[in-house]
Amino acid sequence: MSDISRRQVVLKIAMLFNGAVGVLLAIPIVRYILSPVSRGRKPGYEDWVSLGSIAGFPAGQTRLATFRNPVANASDGETAALPCWVRNIDGNRFQVFAINCAHLGCPVRWFPQSRLFMCPCHGGVYYEDGARASGPPERGLFEYSFKILDGNLQIQAGELPTPGFSAANKNKTLIQIGRQSPCA
Amino acid sequence: MRLIRAVGTWLDQRLQLGAPIAETMQHPIPRETASWTYVFGSAAMTVFALQLVTGILLALIYVPSAGEAWNSLQILNHKVALGWFIRALHGWGSNFMLAIVLIHMVQVFLFGAYKFPRELTWILGIFLLLMTLGMAFTGQVLRFDQDAYWGLGIGASISSRVPIVGPALVKLLLGGPIIAGATLSRFFAFHVFVIPGLLIGFVGLHLLLVLKLGINEWPMPGRLVRRSDYREKYHELTHTEGVPFVPNGIWKDAIFSGVMLLAIAACAIYFGPFGPSGQPDPRIIQTAPRPDFFFLWLYALLSLLPPALETPVLLIGPAIALAILLGLPFFSGEGEKSWRRRPIAVLTILLSAVTLGTFTNMADHAPWSPVMDASTAAAIPAKFVTGRTPLQVQGALVFQSKQCHNCHSIGDIGGKRGPALDAVAVRLTGDQLVRQVLQGGGNMPAYGKNLNPAETTALVGFLETLHPSAQTPAHDASLTAGIQP
Numbered sequence: 001m002s003d004i005s006r007r008q009v010v011l012k013i014a015m016l017f018n019g020a021v022g023v024l025l026a027i028p029i030v031r032y033i034l035s036p037v038s039r040g041r042k043p044g045y046e047d048w049v050s051l052g053s054i055a056g057f058p059a060g061q062t063r064l065a066t067f068r069n070p071v072a073n074a075s076d077g078e079t080a081a082l083p084c085w086v087r088n089i090d091g092n093r094f095q096v097f098a099i100n101c102a103h104l105g106c107p108v109r110w111f112p113q114s115r116l117f118m119c120p121c122h123g124g125v126y127y128e129d130g131a132r133a134s135g136p137p138e139r140g141l142f143e144y145s146f147k148i149l150d151g152n153l154q155i156q157a158g159e160l161p162t163p164g165f166s167a168a169n170k171n172k173t174l175i176q177i178g179r180q181s182p183c184a
Numbered sequence: 185m186r187l188i189r190a191v192g193t194w195l196d197q198r199l200q201l202g203a204p205i206a207e208t209m210q211h212p213i214p215r216e217t218a219s220w221t222y223v224f225g226s227a228a229m230t231v232f233a234l235q236l237v238t239g240i241l242l243a244l245i246y247v248p249s250a251g252e253a254w255n256s257l258q259i260l261n262h263k264v265a266l267g268w269f270i271r272a273l274h275g276w277g278s279n280f281m282l283a284i285v286l287i288h289m290v291q292v293f294l295f296g297a298y299k300f301p302r303e304l305t306w307i308l309g310i311f312l313l314l315m316t317l318g319m320a321f322t323g324q325v326l327r328f329d330q331d332a333y334w335g336l337g338i339g340a341s342i343s344s345r346v347p348i349v350g351p352a353l354v355k356l357l358l359g360g361p362i363i364a365g366a367t368l369s370r371f372f373a374f375h376v377f378v379i380p381g382l383l384i385g386f387v388g389l390h391l392l393l394v395l396k397l398g399i400n401e402w403p404m405p406g407r408l409v410r411r412s413d414y415r416e417k418y419h420e421l422t423h424t425e426g427v428p429f430v431p432n433g434i435w436k437d438a439i440f441s442g443v444m445l446l447a448i449a450a451c452a453i454y455f456g457p458f459g460p461s462g463q464p465d466p467r468i469i470q471t472a473p474r475p476d477f478f479f480l481w482l483y484a485l486l487s488l489l490p491p492a493l494e495t496p497v498l499l500i501g502p503a504i505a506l507a508i509l510l511g512l513p514f515f516s517g518e519g520e521k522s523w524r525r526r527p528i529a530v531l532t533i534l535l536s537a538v539t540l541g542t543f544t545n546m547a548d549h550a551p552w553s554p555v556m557d558a559s560t561a562a563a564i565p566a567k568f569v570t571g572r573t574p575l576q577v578q579g580a581l582v583f584q585s586k587q588c589h590n591c592h593s594i595g596d597i598g599g600k601r602g603p604a605l606d607a608v609a610v611r612l613t614g615d616q617l618v619r620q621v622l623q624g625g626g627n628m629p630a631y632g633k634n635l636n637p638a639e640t641t642a643l644v645g646f647l648e649t650l651h652p653s654a655q656t657p658a659h660d661a662s663l664t665a666g667i668q669p
Contacts, residue, residue: 036355036366046361066467075365077251078465079333082362099469104486105337107469109556114587115634120472121334122487123552123591123601125629133629135552135601138491159361160337164344164351 046070046158051086051096054153059091062110062128070158084144085110085117086153087128094153097130098142098161105162108141117141138163208395209434212426214418216402218433221295223440224288225394229387230441231281234448235319236380238274246326248372250365250464253328257460272452278320280448282478285316290533296521297400299409303513305393308386310509315383317478322375324476328368329460334473336363338486345495363466398422399433403521410518472556480547481540487552551600554590558598565595572649579646582639586631594650602628609651613658617644 031038047070057063065086072080085097085108097117099107106121116133117126125133130141142161147154196202245264247256260267289309292298298306321339325332336358343353359366401421427433458476462468475483489497523530555562569580583589591601612620621640624630635643651657 034356036358036360037352064469069362069364071361073365075249075251075369077249077365078463078467079250079362079364079367081465081467083467083469099466100337100341103341105341106334106473107466107471109469111559111587111590113559113585113634114629114631116587116629118554118556118587118590120553120556121338122483123554125554127629127633133624134627136487136489136491136494138494160340160354160358160363162341162344162351162354164341164346164354 046156048147048149048154049157050149051084051153051155053151054088054094054148055151057086057088057094057153059088062087062112064110065096065153067155067157082157083107084155084157085141087130094146094148095130096144096146096153096155098144100142100161101137102132102139102141102161102163103135103137105160209430210428211395211398212422213399213429213433214401214421215425215427215432217399218427218436219402220436220440221291222399222433223437224284224291226437227441227444228281228284228288229391231277231284231444231448232383232387234277234445235274235281238270238277239376239380241270242274243376248326248368250328250368253326253368254460254463257327257329261457268457269452271457272455273448274323275458276448276451276455278323279477280444280451282316282320284444285313289313292400294523294526294529294533295400295403296409296523296526298513298516299519299521300411300414300513300517302393302397302400303517305390305397306513307510308390308393310506312383312386312390315379315386318379319375319383320476320478322371322379324479325368325371326375327458327460328464330462330464330468330471331459331473331475333363333464333466334471335475336367338473342498346499400521403523405520405522405524407521408519409521470556472553474547474550477544481543483550484543484547487550488546549600553599554587554601555599556590558589559584559587562589562597564589565597568594568650572646575642576646576649579642579644582635582643583646586634586639586643588643591628602626605647605650607651607655609648609657610655611658612647613660614644614648615660616658617647 049067049070051057051065051067057065063086064083066081066083069076069080069082083099085099087095087097089095097108101108101119101121101124103119103122103124106119108117108119108124108126110117115128117128117130119125119135119137122136124135124137126137126141127133130143132138132140144155144157146156192202242260245256245260245267247253257271260271262268292306292309325336340354340357340363343357344350346353355361357367358364359370398418401418462471474480485497486494520526564580564584569577572580583594589598591599593600593604594606596604608617618640620626620628621635621643622630622632631640648657
């Protein structure tokens with residue numbers, strides 16, 4: 001009997017040892033899995049990228065611009081090339097809108113005649129200043145921060161704008177259930 | 185022949201699997217279950233096997249890289265001999281698998297097969313359904329085209345709405361801050377390694393439980409399930425009047441599975457492979473992303489829910505649905521099995537089918553989406569412009585050039601987002617039309633800043649002509665009352 005109980009103790013030690021090794025291995029594995037989240041380890045998630053000379057964006061017009069995502073890998077292919085809408089309000093003031101609808105991220109299209117952005121997916125519509133006009137979106141279009149450097153329009157980009165995290169204006173989050181309608 | 189038998193004997197002396205396999209094949213089943221209604225589980229498994237084989241065949245060519253995937257699909261479609269056919273088999277196999285799994289689930293539900301002692305079999309089945317849906321969604325992403333790209337954006341937007349951890353979930357889902365190479369790689373890993381591995385394991389357990397607990401007997405109205413005596417009664421059913429599974433039951437399974445494979449092959453040959461649609465280049469925004477057939481109902485739901493309800497329904501709805509499905513065998517584990525005496529069960533199935541069918545059908549038309557090219561491509565039928573004054577024709581031009589046609593139809597041409605305008609003059613007076621156009625409201629943007637007075641006058645002049653000839657246009661009764669003494 002004593003022999004068996006000793007073996008059982010040894011077995012328990014062996015299992016504890018295995019458990020400890022498992023935990024040790026789990027630490028790097030979990031960190032590896034969470035690497036897309038731990039932003040601190042990857043500087044440059046957001047960076048200033050150029051949309052080209054401001055001469056390409058005439059006053060009073062809204063035009064499509066494209067830029068390359070600041071952190072792009074070789075395997076990204078065309079997905080690293082992203083579009084956005086640039087509105088030159090009066091020659092001095094700009095607005096840069098994300099292409100993604102604030103509802104569920106589909107690409108919004110600009111219609112200069114009616115001065116509206118329309119989304120092809122679920123029917124979100126926005127005014128020329130990005131404010132919500134109609135449809136399921138709960139807010140206006142996402143906007144990028146921008147600056148003009150040496151005659152070039154630059155925006156701070158690098159992250160897919162989603163209703164939970166809204167590009168540059170982080171204070172405008174979506175989750176405002178029971179909010180008053182802007183038309184009321 | 186003798187050689188084969190000798191090899192067989194040699195192998196079995198070592199493996200010792202012959203006897204248990206024979207026993208499993210000969211296991212007795214209730215006589216009535218050798219039925220055509222009991223063939224869906226085995227058919228789902230057969231189609232899953234087809235998916236494994238065709239999936240491996242596709243992986244021989246497919247390149248799971250965001251820069252190359254779309255090109256490798258083109259090579260499969262056009263350059264590799266019968267590559268299109270293998271893609272079509274895999275795509276149609278996916279649709280058939282989901283359909284068969286759903287039919288299997290409905291049959292199990294209506295026959296009360298989830299009741300004691302088969303609760304765990306049902307629960308494993310729910311997980312199998314979730315994994316099958318997971319395979320369908322990840323597979324749709326692997327067909328890395330425009331629909332896949334923007335579909336990922338929709339998935340990310342939904343995930344981002346989870347309180348607190350939303351933004352982190354988005355990055356975990358995408359493998360980084362944007363939809364890019366890492367996104368496709370991780371969906372590939374899930375579609376090819378993680379979910380199939382789990383599926384194989386869970387299918388094995390599901391099948392083991394069917395063998396251990398026995399196939400559900402044919403439900404007879406009035407024959408109630410009780411925990412106290414169910415096993416004895418079932419033993420009686422199988423061992424006194426039962427029949428062996430092989431050959432009595434299995435031949436129908438085999439024929440139905442064969443028919444399903446033939447049907448998949450027929451669809452593959454006739455309809456061909458699914459896509460890919462346009463290149464996954466986010467700069468190409470002239471696109472109207474649509475999900476695959478089995479997620480169309482969700483597309484409709486996302487369009488029709490009131491905005492304030494959307495996030496709670498998206499986040500809490502699935503949890504409630506899952507809780508009901510998993511809890512079902514526990515709050516209804518005993519009692520009547522027959523659908524003839526379970527009207528609520530039958531109604532639940534009918535209601536779910538009608539709801540999902542209606543949503544799917546609506547998503548096929550997508551009346552909530554503006555027709556993006558209506559202002560340039562859709563005509564106003566001639567009868568709405570002939571014989572009109574120059575001002576009214578000018579108004580029709582404003583209607584067209586200001587994209588009104590994208591959301592409003594005339595003569596059934598154009599968008600369905602807003603109401604059809606064929607008879608709008610019957611509903612609204614001229615003044616009301618001006619107000620509606622300039623201020624918007626309801627679900628309509630305000631056009632006050634984008635229409636000058638001349639355009640507004642012309643547009644409303646045109647809209648006032650839109651009424652059936654037999655119906656007079658709306659008029660302001662107070663004005664008329666004021667004129668008459």
